Every structure is written in C-alpha cells, then in structure tokens.
Amino acid sequence: MKISREDVLKVAALANLELSDAEVDSYRGHLDDILTYIDKLNEVDTSNVEPLAQVVAAAEDDSALREDVVVRADIISEVLQGAPDPEAPYFRVPRVIEK
C-alpha cells in the first residue's frame, strides 16, 4: 500500500478531523485505490504545459475588480443567532490562553 495509517492520521490532523479507528482503516484503503488510479496521470507528458487554475473566460477586462466600498450590513444579531455559543457581538470559543 502507498498509504500508511500514519499518513491518514497526519492528514486528518492537518485537516482538524477526528477519525475513528474504523474510519482510518477504511479511508486508508480508499485513498490507496484512488491514488493508485491517479498515477495514470504520469502517462501524460506535461513538460511544456502550463497549469490551469481557473477558466476565467470572461474576466479579461477590469470589471472583475470593483471599488472597495464599505457598506453597512447590520446583520450581527442575525448572524449570531446561528452561532453555537454567541456572546454579542462575539463568537465564544474554548479558552486558548492559559491564565
């Protein structure tokens, strides 16, 4: 296998994902299948090919850029309504800095 349990755990830590042991095993197998499949891209000669990050067919003029204007939104209370632990006008999180 190309992928070890440690690889999956390392990536899960980078992504802030808690995975169960069963998930680690299952993703390890799936990831291995998929990465093995993806290796077929090595058949393609891309030595003189530029990468394509985004098909920006239309933004050739300046209209993609607008003036940066401050607009009052007044949605703080509405936004906080959906928060798991709000303390207006803030979002509260577990303590980060020890006393």
Place this chain on the structure above:
Amino acid sequence: MSAPATWTIPEVRAALDARKISARELVKDFYARIEKQNPQFNIFLALSPERAYAQADKIDAAIAAGDALPALAGVPVAIKDVISTHGIPTTCGSLILKGYRPPYDATAVERLERAGAVILGKTNCDEFAMGSSNENSAYGPVRNPLAPDHVPGGSSGGSAAAVAAGLAVASLGTDTGGSIRQPGSFCGVPALNPSYGRVSRYGLIAYASSLDRIGPFAHTSRDVAAIMSVIAGRDPRDSTSASVPVPDYAAHIGKPLHGLRIGIPDDYFGEGIDPEVRKKVEAGIALLEKLGCKRVSIRMPNTDYAIAAYYIIATAEASSNLARYDGVRYGPRVPGSTLIEMYQKTRGRGFGAEVKRRIVLGTYVLSAGYYDAYYLKGQKVRTLIARDFRDAFQKVDAIVTPTSPVPAFRFGERTANPLQMYLADIYTVTGSLAGVPGISVPCGKTSAGLPIGLQIYGPAFGEERVLQMAHAFEQA
C-alpha cells in the same frame, strides 16, 4: 386543462392570465402535493410557505391591478440546499450546518424572486454536493420519482426529482463534476450546466470554486432558457461572474438546426457504457442528423485522464473551502477541552463519510511533498482537457455524448467502492474541467423504464446553441 403538476412556465402564465387559478391557489396546490409525496421521496429538506405565499400575494395583487407581470410571475421553484436563502434553513445536506439560516439570499435566488418566481423550499442533495447518488445526504437519500427503489442521481438529486415529480415547475441545482446533468438524466428532465462564470455564485456555499456552477432544471428546454434569462449575467458581488452579454435565449428556441456540425467523440463510446444507453444515444444522434445536423467524428484524446485530474482538483479545493466549518460561527458544536479538540470533534462528527474522505484526499494532495506530483500535475492535465474542447470546437458547433454511462441504479449498489462511483462521472467531468456549458436532455428509456440522458456540449458562453438544439431534439 392539465394539472399544475405538469405545467410549464408558459402554461403557468396562461392559467394566471386566464384567471383559472390565482398565484396563491397555485402555491397551495404545490404544497398540498409536496406534503403528500415528500414522506415517500424525501425531496424537500425545508419549506418556506410564509415567503412563498407573500410572493404569491404580490403577484395576485399585480394581476388584480392589471400590472404587467414579470417573466416568471407565480412560477413555483425549488432551490438546492447548498444555495443560500435568507432565513430559510440551508444545510448543504450536512449535519454540520443543521439549523443554519443564512442572513442573506444568493444572487440567483434574489433574481428569481425579482422575476416573480415563488420559492417553495430547499431540496435535498449529497452532503456539500459531493456524490452521484444522493446517498451521501445526512438527511437520507431522495428517491427517484420514476423508480423509487433507484437513486435520483446526484448531487442535485432533490432538484431533479422535484421537477420530475411535479413538485416544482423548475429548480436550481449546482454542478461541479456533473451534479446537475447526471440527476437530470436519471430523473428524465432537461438540466443545464451553464458556462463557468455565466451565473453568479454569490450565496452558493462553495465545494470546488474553480468548478462550481449554478444551473436550472425544468420540464422543457424552453423553460430552462427562461430561467437562464433571469439568472445569467454579471454580478458585482461575484468577481468570477462574467461580463459577457447575456443573449436572448428565447429567441434561439425554435431555430432550425440545419447545417450545425455535431462532434461525436469516439473516446466517449469505449468500454464501460451500458449497451442500452449506447443504443439510445446513438438513436438520439441519428435524430439530430435527421434534423439537419452534420455528424463529425472527433477525438478528445485526454478524456481518459479527466476523472483523475478532477478528483485531485475538486478535493483539494474542497479541503480548503470546508475548513470554515469549525463549530465557531454556525452549526452545532461538539465540545472539547481545547480549541483544536473542539474543531476536531465538531468536524469529525458533523461531516459524513464521503465529505471526510474527500477532505482527507484533498489535504493529502496539497500536503508538503505531494503538491507537484498531484495538484500541479492535475492542473496541467486540466489544460490538456480544456484544449481537447477548444480544438474540437474549431471543427464542430456542438459535441454530443451520453450524460452518464449508466442509468439510475439501486440504493446501495455502488456505495462499497467510491472509485467505481467516481468513474461513472466521466462524460460530465470533462466539461466541468473545461468550463463549457452542457445540457442533459431525455433521450428515451431503458427496457426497465429508466430514463437515459443525451448530453450536448457547446463552446464557452454558447448556451443559446445547446438550448436551441435541446429544444429541437425534444420536439422531434
């Protein structure tokens, strides 16, 4: 007169104009049928009756006053749950956004409503639009209205099924690798993935930003065109929306197809295609020839690499876009003793299996030491796939393919092997990577009665051509 369940946009207008029904009564009719059928099909995740009736009353007042009605006056529509709707729950089919009510509307929703459309509610989908069968929704899968023991396709399965079941006149879905076209094909309704940049994505909750697009489902291609006329066009709130002028799509509906060259890629009819799908699509191509199109055999030599490139790029972008779900600003939080532990637990339990799988894959391909081998390589191959389309459109006006190599399958039939599920996206991911528009139109059924879709690709910003062809095909 037919029942509202089958009405097209012009039929809604005719009924309102003739005062055969009021906009309010029409909404009531749709909600009554939704209430009856939704427990079986699981199409809607949330309904918005207050907003729908308020809009209907506005239309009825305009009718009573003799005012000119906007293009979509009184047309009941459904919105995929990854598109933000002010005050209406928007979960992306995920537990991690359970209970979330956006503080604003997506531009596409705002434009629909401004044109008189009535938002009935939000449609079920694969979690964060990741999936081809709707089996990845945290709220249970949608059932295919034409064959309830079969999947509706995905990820916009609810939006496709809503139209197929007559529970909406039209709907919005989103397409990243086929998520509009494939469910359109599985449910037997026309479904358009517009050009990248054609429809504003302001308010669309991001999956893979270089690929995501919003597009319509409807009973007819003419109705798809009517929706496009409303939602297409530059939006200052989405810097990736194009300033290319929006043509009058309706004006192209009904134009003859005489002399149009249709490219048939040999590379799309290789192994893996269901024999019944092949037969019906071949018959569909023959029909287009009868309508005056000229068949041209073309090569798209990099097709075989599209799935690999797509799953690198899409998952990489997803891993970044989904970093925002951390239990701080929206959705439920799973407590932890530290901030990091809270993030890990919230995300570990809030996301479903397929989303986590893609985050893991996407994080892996972007991680130190692998970026060049995977992500950069994927982007270079993407260039070659876009070039295949560009070269093809030098020789032809449109490209015709199957939408999916297989018809709708049974629940659970393909969940064991994610890679096999991904491989079935082959005909749609190519166009997603290239940024070109593609429509799926019904082209018959299998012997078991399952719909088959024919896909028509046009050049970038050539929606009018694919709509013109799709309409002629439907009418033939």
